[in-house]
Amino acid sequence: MCGEIIPYQYKVLNDEVEGIPPSHAIGNFQLAAGEEEGIYGGMLFQDSDVGKWIEAASYALDWEKNPLLEEQIDGLVCLMKKAQGEDGYLNTYYTCKKPGERFTNIAHGHELYCAGHLLEGAVAYAKVTGKEEFLHIMIKYIELLREKIGAGQGQMRIYPGHPELEMALYKLYQYTKEEKYLDFMEYFIKERGSQPSFLEKDSGFGEQFKDKWFGLTYHQAHRPVAEQREAVGHAVRAMYLYAAMADLAGEKGDEQLKQSLRALWDDVTGKKMYLTGAVGSEAHGESFGTAYDLPNDRAYAETCASIGLIFWAKRMLRLEKDSRYGDVLEQALYNGAISGISEDGKKYFYVNPLMMLPEEAEARYDLQHVSKERTSWFGCACCPPNVARLIASLKDYIYEDNEGNENLEKGLYIHLYVEGEMRFGRNGESGFAVEGDYIKNGRIRYTYKGKTAEKAIYFRIPSWCGRWEIRLNDERIMGGEADGERDEEAAKRLKKGYAAINRQWQEGDTVDVAFEIKPRLVFANPKVWADAGRCALMRGPVVYCLEEKDNGKNLNAIVVKGKEGWTLGWREEQGYLDGEAAISFPAEREDAEEWGNALYRYKKSARKEIKAVAIPYHSWGNRGCGEMAVWMRVE
Ligand SMILES: [Zn+2]
Numbered sequence: 001m002c003g004e005i006i007p008y009q010y011k012v013l014n015d016e017v018e019g020i021p022p023s024h025a026i027g028n029f030q031l032a033a034g035e036e037e038g039i040y041g042g043m044l045f046q047d048s049d050v051g052k053w054i055e056a057a058s059y060a061l062d063w064e065k066n067p068l069l070e071e072q073i074d075g076l077v078c079l080m081k082k083a084q085g086e087d088g089y090l091n092t093y094y095t096c097k098k099p100g101e102r103f104t105n106i107a108h109g110h111e112l113y114c115a116g117h118l119l120e121g122a123v124a125y126a127k128v129t130g131k132e133e134f135l136h137i138m139i140k141y142i143e144l145l146r147e148k149i150g151a152g153q154g155q156m157r158i159y160p161g162h163p164e165l166e167m168a169l170y171k172l173y174q175y176t177k178e179e180k181y182l183d184f185m186e187y188f189i190k191e192r193g194s195q196p197s198f199l200e201k202d203s204g205f206g207e208q209f210k211d212k213w214f215g216l217t218y219h220q221a222h223r224p225v226a227e228q229r230e231a232v233g234h235a236v237r238a239m240y241l242y243a244a245m246a247d248l249a250g251e252k253g254d255e256q257l258k259q260s261l262r263a264l265w266d267d268v269t270g271k272k273m274y275l276t277g278a279v280g281s282e283a284h285g286e287s288f289g290t291a292y293d294l295p296n297d298r299a300y301a302e303t304c305a306s307i308g309l310i311f312w313a314k315r316m317l318r319l320e321k322d323s324r325y326g327d328v329l330e331q332a333l334y335n336g337a338i339s340g341i342s343e344d345g346k347k348y349f350y351v352n353p354l355m356m357l358p359e360e361a362e363a364r365y366d367l368q369h370v371s372k373e374r375t376s377w378f379g380c381a382c383c384p385p386n387v388a389r390l391i392a393s394l395k396d397y398i399y400e401d402n403e404g405n406e407n408l409e410k411g412l413y414i415h416l417y418v419e420g421e422m423r424f425g426r427n428g429e430s431g432f433a434v435e436g437d438y439i440k441n442g443r444i445r446y447t448y449k450g451k452t453a454e455k456a457i458y459f460r461i462p463s464w465c466g467r468w469e470i471r472l473n474d475e476r477i478m479g480g481e482a483d484g485e486r487d488e489e490a491a492k493r494l495k496k497g498y499a500a501i502n503r504q505w506q507e508g509d510t511v512d513v514a515f516e517i518k519p520r521l522v523f524a525n526p527k528v529w530a531d532a533g534r535c536a537l538m539r540g541p542v543v544y545c546l547e548e549k550d551n552g553k554n555l556n557a558i559v560v561k562g563k564e565g566w567t568l569g570w571r572e573e574q575g576y577l578d579g580e581a582a583i584s585f586p587a588e589r590e591d592a593e594e595w596g597n598a599l600y601r602y603k604k605s606a607r608k609e610i611k612a613v614a615i616p617y618h619s620w621g622n623r624g625c626g627e628m629a630v631w632m633r634v635e
Contacts, residue, residue, distance in 0.1 A: 235280025239308025277332025323497020
């Protein structure tokens with residue numbers, strides 16, 4: 001898919017795709033570099049799209065050499081060098097459009113956010129290609145920021161309005177091993193929430209709204225982060241902040257931060273997360289709602305928020321190996337994150353609701369944020385390059401082998417089951433070939449390649465799976481036998497949800513992991529008003545939905561009757577990922593026809609038996625505009 005997405009996005013950023021509003025993102029750098037004349041275009045954080053694109057393109061280069069792509073990145077780096085100020089400053093909005101206003105709008109100006117995305121791009125490019133020119137440009141800028149910002153005399157005592165630079169600084173620290181970058185990141189994290197907050201005096205605070213949704217909680221700045229226990233405010237900002245907190249907690253072994261992170265994790269995933277791994281249910285302020293406030297139609301559920309949740313989950317896994325983080329990582333990845341991109345890679349959702357009534361989405365004031373269909377690009381285009389960098393860096397999420405940090409658990413942990421290769425050892429000289437199709441049939445085989453070596457390998461047993469087994473060299477060594485949800489007895493033999501095999505591995509050793517993967521109904525806590533009396537359908541980690549295309553209009557008239565007679569169809573037609581299952585099942589449909597013109601009456605609807613068809617939620621909206629529903633009525 002990267003093969004399509006990355007060149008397409010490059011064209012968009014260069015304003016070369018007809019029929020969509022210009023991005024101006026690269027044009028702004030040309031302007032700042034003095035190569036073009038004109039005026040700045042787009043949002044004030046347009047630079048970040050270029051940073052994210054370079055990051056995604058760098059990961060793609062790690063998959064496969066591509067001289068053209070490398071040339072394109074080098075061209076952008078050349079522009080950045082010219083666009084950079086003498087003092088190191090690099091931001092096209094404040095250079096071209098608001099000269100003299102640097103660092104005056106910290107709450108919403110996104111200067112530090114853009115610096116973070118450019119820095120992440122620079123680190124990724126240096127890591128993959130060894131070329132450090134972009135990195136040196138960014139280090140010069142970071143040194144300017146370090147001079148201006150901090151707790152010292154004459155410095156600005158601030159932190160990013162939108163967290164992002166924190167994660168980027170941690171990556172810079174990991175790459176350069178220079179403590180000063182870790183210290184700078186730590187300063188940002190520890191300073192956030194100190195009172196009185198500088199934000200309240202900041203020119204951008206509250207932006208145009210100046211209402212209670214844009215206060216300190218919006219920025220997760222209402223109290224020091226180590227004291228925060230509930231997820232509040234802007235969901236993407238929260239996810240990026242918590243991810244960076246987890247980076248820091250892992251690096252320093254900071255128990256206070258860990259406590260806060262565990263509580264925040266429980267609050268988000270136990271009370272405020274959609275089944276699809278989407279977060280942020282409130283459109284105004286793009287923020288978390290209260291506990292269990294998870295409306296399906298007016299969900300905000302930004303693609304970036306699911307991606308941020310994946311970033312956070314990955315870092316929680318680094319911090320402590322507990323399969324609940326891996327479960328959520330998988331849930332957000334296969335549902336809320338990739339629903340943000342069409343199957344051809346060229347159309348995107350910003351907002352990911354769990355139901356769609358196109359006429360209402362078009363007409364209602366409170367659904368203005370919802371789009372009926374994926375679109376080719378957005379004026380505010382944070383999501384498309386974000387999903388590109390996630391997909392291009394997927395291999396970083398599949399497994400991890402922590403070496404060299406005493407605060408982290410040792411062993412090779414497998415979080416996701418994806419075909420390919422896993423390498424470990426000092427130079428990656430040992431490893432496993434990985435074959436199988438986890439999403440299709442729940443089966444995957446690991447074959448050891450390399451010198452005989454001792455190693456503990458941990459396999460995540462997903463909580464959705466009751467019946468599973470692990471075979472070592474064709475002999476069953478572990479398994480679960482529950483029908484449906486996880487086998488609690490078997491779980492006691494696991495290490496926080498991971499099955500361990502610790503042995504001397506020899507060339508040709510095989511491990512077969514098999515999970516029973518079948519459709520199952522899921523119910524929501526009754527406190528979730530929107531889902532009361534309803535069920536959803538999942539198969540493995542994949543959430544399903546009904547679409548008008550398969551089931552006709554008025555999906556709400558469909559009532560699920562139980563679990564008999566379900567069949568899987570392997571849909572190959574256009575609009576579906578290869579080999580993905582559609583599930584057809586017997587249901588009943590209330591007959592709207594026999595109501596005539598009545599709006600209300602004293603008798604229930606008549607029903608008829610039907611076959612309903614559900615498809616993976618992430619695939620919805622690939623066959624034209626129509627109704628969609630994840631949560632279905634059930635008896
Ligand atoms: Zn976004």
